[in-house]
Amino acid sequence: MFSSLFGxxxxxxxxxxxxxxxxxxxxxxxxxxxxxxTPLEGPFPEGLEHFYVGLGxxxxxxxxxxxxxxxxxxxxxxxxxxxxxxxxDEVCTGRTGHAENVLVVxxxxxxxxxxxxxxxxxxxxxTQGYRQGNDVGTQYRSALxxxxxxxxxxxxxxxxxxxxxxxxxxxxxxxxEILGADGLPFYYAEAYHQQYLYKIPHGYDxxxxxxxxxxxx
Numbered sequence: 001m002f003s004s005l006f007g008x009x010x011x012x013x014x015x016x017x018x019x020x021x022x023x024x025x026x027x028x029x030x031x032x033x034x035x036x037x038t039p040l041e042g043p044f045p046e047g048l049e050h051f052y053v054g055l056g057x058x059x060x061x062x063x064x065x066x067x068x069x070x071x072x073x074x075x076x077x078x079x080x081x082x083x084x085x086x087x088x089d090e091v092c093t094g095r096t097g098h099a100e101n102v103l104v105v106x107x108x109x110x111x112x113x114x115x116x117x118x119x120x121x122x123x124x125x126x127t128q129g130y131r132q133g134n135d136v137g138t139q140y141r142s143a144l145x146x147x148x149x150x151x152x153x154x155x156x157x158x159x160x161x162x163x164x165x166x167x168x169x170x171x172x173x174x175x176x177e178i179l180g181a182d183g184l185p186f187y188y189a190e191a192y193h194q195q196y197l198y199k200i201p202h203g204y205d206x207x208x209x210x211x212x213x214x215x216x217x
Contacts, residue, residue, distance in 0.1 A: 009094020009137050010130045013082065019095045021083035029075075029188045034195035035066050038073040038105075041188070048072055049113070050105040051151055052079055052181055054143030055124035056132025058100040058189070059196040060205035064123050065104045066195070070111025075103045076196075077188045080143055080177065085187055091139050099143045099177070103186055113151055117158045118214045120144065125208040126162075127172040133208035142174075145181040152180065162214050169212060 033040055044050070055061035058076040066074045078086050081097030091098050106116060124132055126142040146152045155178050163174045188194075197203050 012138055013095050013097045015082055017095060018082040018097060019086070019090050019093070021090075021096070022085045025085050025188070026087060027190050030191050030194055033066070033073050033075075034198050036071075036073055040073060040075045040194065042105075044072065044105050047107065047109070048105055049108050049148065049151070050103060051113075051116075051147050052101045052103055052143070052145040052184075052186060053120050054080075054099040054101045054141060054177075055120065056100070056140045056142075056207055057135055057204065058102055058193065059203060060207055061100075061123070062102045062195065063197045063205070064119055065102060065116070068106075068111060068116065068119060070107050070109075071116075072105045072107055073103075074105070074195075075188055076193050077101055077103065077186050078139075079145060079181075079186045080179070080184050084185070088190055088193065092137070094137050094139065096139075098139060098187070099141050100139050100189075101143060101145070101186065113154050114158070114217070117144075117154060121158060121162050121214045122212075123207060123209060125171075125210050126174045126176045127166060127210075128208060129175045133206050135206070142176040144176055144178045145184055146178070147181050152178075157217060158214060161217060162212075165212055165215055166210060169210075171210060
């Protein structure tokens with residue numbers, strides 16, 4: 001991740017300049033979650049919901065969600081860009097347009113969307129644009145891709161509430177990309193990235209956090 005400091009892209013790539021990618025995934029993805037023992041890829045059990053979040057480097061971001069009771073599974077991948085089926089090395093060039101995102105599948109009977117959004121907003125700095133702490137580049141942008149109208153409404157409400165608090169404390173406005181996930185394919189990352197901080201407990205885990213809590217709605 002430290003290589004992102006050098007030659008990092010801080011301007012979104014255009015379709016003409018994007019890497020071509022490939023028609024199918026060029027590597028295998030594990031079938032089960034290293035920590036939760038649940039499938040990484042769907043279809044998932046009926047009644048579960050999911051959304052996708054980007055909090056900078058996806059290693060630490062994923063760990064913050066798999067520890068939440070009620071989360072069924074998590075996985076890391078690339079989303080919101082142009083290049084189909086990218087590799088990690090390609091995403092790091094800044095020429096795919098993807099964010100490093102985390103798929104969060106959860107049981108709404110056990111954990112609320114608000115509580116998961118609280119984890120999202122409070123565990124990174126959503127005001128930094130194309131960076132997160134020492135990691136600089138479009139792939140490290142703050143992103144929230146929702147899958148239901150209810151998620152979309154709550155995402156916007158929590159964003160507005162949190163932004164008021166942040167601006168009052170001297171932070172810049174929130175730059176988080178909030179979009180519907182339809183039409184934004186989630187491309188699973190390579191096997192070694194999945195649950196990375198479980199396999200490498202003392203691995204790189206650095207997020208720029210504001211230290212400010214999301215206010216109640």
